[in-house]
Each structure stands twice: as C-alpha cells, then as structure tokens.
Amino acid sequence: MPRPTTPVTGLRHQLAELRGPDRPPRPLDARALAALAANPGCNRRALLDGAGVDKARLADALGAPSAFGQSQFALARGNVFEARVKADGGAQLLRLVHERVGPAGAPEPVAELVSAPDLSAAGPQGRTARTALALREAAQSPGTWTFLDHPMLALDVAGSPAFLEPDAVVVHPDGSWTVVEIKSFPMIDGAADAAKVGAAARQAAVYVLALEQVAQRLTGLDAEVRVRDRIVLVCPKDFSNLPAASAVDVRKQLAVTRRQLARLTRIEDIAAALPPGTAFDPELPAAELAAAVEAVPATYAPECLAACELAFHCRERSRAAGAVTVLGRPLRAELGGLTTVDAVLAAAHGEGGDPADPTVAALRRAAALRAEALSGKERQR
Template structure:
C-alpha cells in the first residue's frame, strides 16, 4: 500500500506530513474520499491546487508564524518550569504541591525518522509513568491509524503527572482577554487537542479528559492557561475517523496510472482529481487547500452542495439546483409544467416543502408566477 501511495504522489515527491489541524478537518468531513486519499498519500494539496489554477488564499503569515514560535519558546523556557506550573495550577490534582524546576524531567526524544521518534516517545511515556514524577515531553511524536494508514502527529507538548495522567498541551499565539478567548479559535484548538488525545490512548496510561490551552495574557507576552474539556471532541472525532473509507479501497477504484504529481499537465491533474469522489461543503473553504477547485466543479455541475450541508440534508434525493427549481415549480400532481416530470413524486416531503415555499414567495410578491423576480427599487431623486 505504501508503494501505491508513493505512485499517487509522483516519483521522487516527498510525502507531506498530516498535522492535527488537517486531520481534525478531515474527520469533520468523513464522506470526502478525495481529501482522505490525498492526505493519506501525503499529497501537497496546496501545490496541487496551484497547478489546477485554483489556489487557496489562506494560511498563516510569516509574522504570525514567527510570533507563535517566539511565544512557545518563552513558555517552555527555564526547563519547562513555568509551563509545568501552569499544568499543575489548571489540571493538577487538588492538594498536591507545584513542581520545582529541578523536579521536572525533560527526556530527549530525538531519533531517526518519525517512526523512530514515535517509538522513543512511547518509551519516554512508559518510563515517566514508572518513575512517578513530573515529566514534560517537548514535541513528542505520536502515531494514529487513519483510514488504515499510519499518521504521525506532533503536539506542542505532553505533560505527565505524578499519578501517571497525561495532559495534552496546546500553545497558541491568540490572546486570552479578561479570562476569555475567541470561541472559534478555542474550538479549533480543542479539536486538534482531541486528535492528540486519541493518539495517546493506544500507548496505555490514563489520558486527561482536559487539555491545557496556553495563550498570551491580554496584550502582553506573558503566558496564561485554561483547561479545555475534550470529552465531546474526542467522542466526535473518534466516531468520524471510524467512518473513513480505507485508503486501499479508494485507491483500488482509480484508473491505472493516475498520479497527483504537481508537475503534470493541468488537464491530466484535473482528470486525476475528478476520478476521486469529493464531498464539498462551504466549510471546506477555510480548511482544505483544494476547496476552491471543488467549489468551481460543484457550481459547474449545479450541485446542491454549494448551498451547505444543512440544505443538502433537507433536500433528500434532489441533488442538483435544476431539480430543486423543477420541484419548486411543479404542479400538485408532481409535473413541472414542461415536457417531463420533476424527478420526485408529489408525496416527497422535500418537494412538498419546496412547492409551499414557492407558493408563499409568490403570495409575498403578490404575483401568481413563483419565478418572477423583485424589480429593483427606484433610487430617490435629489430635490
């Protein structure tokens, strides 16, 4: 299977690592076989999107990247003493004293390749649990099986308590102002931490139900932290990852010779991407580099997915905008008033709801024609 995935990437193309943010986005859309295969094969979706002429205009700026690294270095300075004090204050067992800087063990996790680092991390966790002290794992490597293929993940840190409990630490550069932070950013950090927590579970030991979110306090560069409950995110992500189709099943359905190497001609790449089914939704625009290409194709096909998952779910078997309009304008017997039927019977609840909405619209516009458009308002004339 590894050889097949390497062929999909293209000869001499290094695999792109799948981080927790991308994995959380993949788990949020488990029906998208296109993203599952491209991420599992390590395809650089950003380069692929640029080759297709639909680059994604999002990403972290160099300034934000540098600021985040500088803040993380400050948090982990002094041998991790300040960070472990935050861990104790927010997630430590009640009544236990905070760790002194010389009481924190920071093992060396360097090894050859991600597999070697993952094995070194597992040994460090086992040793930390046996020792019964405070241990800080700085950028450990964790392994998680996704769609039948191993994925390596690197959290900011994992803290091991004296009782053996493991707490995922997420260090972010967005501020906590007056004890609260942007809910959307906190939610995204919680989903990433949930992925790391799932990757810790196979290693044994007790994984904390909370993650520690460390951010700058107010407008300063001083770190502060809050505990984030991960129970709902872990359960949701576990369920969504279990629904992913295995990569070998997706790859087996592709034509022979398909490759996603970004140096191939655009027409060939477009055919290769088209060969893998996608599940586009507007939410993909902020999480997937290939979303703008998928949106163009969905619009060209008149697919109802461009209206959002909620609308798509309400429309049932109506999969195109043309079918939706035909159903809305159909008569009581299900005919569309032209030379064919609307595609769904009049007893279909989606068709009935669309017909009622069209009738209410017509009444609101005081016209018997539900396809009539509202005339533009007259501009006020200056006296």
C-alpha cells in the same frame, strides 16, 4: 519464485502508482489528520492524503493555487507567545495545567517536583524513541510532574507511521498524561472563537490517539498510565500577551478521528473504483490531471477553505455543478435529497420534487409566502 504480496505491500504499491513515478509520499501531520476528521465524507481528501499526494502542487497544476496556511507574521507571533508560556522550564504552563485539570489534592508543580527531560535525538524515529523512554521513566516516578517540550509521537496510519509533534505533554503526579495545545488566537473574557477552538480540539485529538498507542506499549508497568480526554488549550488573554488556559473535552473529536483513521485503512476500496492508469502526478497534462481528480468524489463545504489545499478547485467545480454544498453543511443537511440549486428551485416552484416530501412541502410553502409578501408590496405602491 516471487514472494507473495501482502495486503499492506500491495496497497503501498498501488498508492505509489497514484502519486506518480519516483514521487515520495508527503507525510501526514496532525493538521492533515485533523482536517480529515473535519470532513469525513470526502473520498477525494481521504485518498489523496492516504496516498501521500502533494495537494499544494496538485492545486497549482490544476490552475487553482491554494492560499491555505498561516502567514509568516502569525507564525512568528505564535512562536514568541509559545516561548513566553514555556519559559522557566514550563513553570507557568504547569501551573495552568494544574489549575485547569489537576485533580483535587494533587501536589502543586514546584521546581523540586518537576522534571523536564531532554528529548533531542537524531531523526524522527530517534526522537520518537526518546519520547517513549521519557514517558516510561515518568510513569515509573509517581508523585512528580514531567514536562515534555515538543515531544515526537508516531501514529500508525494505514500501515505507515505519521510523526506528530504536539506543543507539549504533561505527566501528572498520578501518572496520567495531558496534551497541551498553545495557540496565538485570543481568549477574550475566558472564551475563544468556537471554530478555532474546534480546529484545535481536532488537532489535539490526533495527539491523544498517538499517546494512547504509546500507553498501550507501556502496559505492565506498576504505575497506571492514562491519557486524559481533556486537553489544555493555552491562548493569549484578552488582547495581551499573557497566557490564559481552558480545559477542552475532545471525546467527540477522538471518536470521529478514530473512525476516519479506520476508513483510511480501506482507501484501497476508493482506489479500486478509479479508471485504470489514474495518477495524480502534477507533471501530467492539466486535462488528464483534472480528469483524475474528478474521478474521485469530493464533499466540498466552505469550511474546506481553511483546511484543504484543493478547496478552491473543489469550490469552483461545485459552483459549476450548482451543488448546494457551496452554501454550507447546515443548509445541505436541511435540504435532504435535493443536492443542486436547480433541484431546490424546481421543488419550490412546483416543477419538481415529491409533494409528500417534507422538505419539498416546506420549500413550496416558503415560496408561496414570499410571493404573497411581494404581491402585498406591489399593491401598497
């Protein structure tokens, strides 16, 4: 008699069929999870990431290759800057953390009070276990600082572990934990580009969630374990290679990421709406693959170009459909139920839309003012 299929096992089998035969799942990382949080309404990305589909290969097969990712120059520059920040056992980094989020009266991170355990181990599971052990030992050593360089954390995503590697985690003398993100974009006059800071905050929020899962497993210790919801962002100061740091509140990003991860556990609902036999195997004929992708609703926005491998494909389809989302989320929100450019123009010219709708009324008023201004210019000529 066959064993009954549990919901998790059934979901994994279903997602494996979507990937295609013998296609291993592409593991989720912090950048992918942060991008999900940046566009929570996109069913297409939620399903493809939840199923572990290689979106870069999928984009190539669709004829819209992705330019997503950092250049080798940017990666090399970032690695050099990170090594400089973490030199001398993280002494400078710990001072920056102490200055930005250290509680009043906390002991300074002098060498005698700093521990930097070795986190090397075999495989991601081994590194995750070694990180958890180091965090346990740090929680049982109040009054000292612990610097964890590239720890490995596991976050449960739709029943499977996603292995994540933050730049650093600092354990304070009071037992609390702080995530540190090191980026190569500059911090000019104490402020960095808001869009880049937002992306870093979303990525750091994923690490905070993973640390919270570790902290839950350490309950019962004498020392209090608390994961701070303010992370420390370290960037080059002005146009130099010297580090500058700021504390970033990630509570909003945490809330969004929690909701999106909870939504991933219900991706079977999205998959259930697909036509039978739908698959996203890049080896399929292009027409069949395009039909499979179009069967999953997408929510394209210009921000996707910096976060998703399928952005060019989705942008092309959105433009062909005349969707107002190609003009940006703020404008899309202002237009309410008018979702296409043709519908907006028709409403503005009095050829469509409900006159009682405030959005339609505003468009018609704007069109009338424009026509009046243009007629005035004609008269002046």
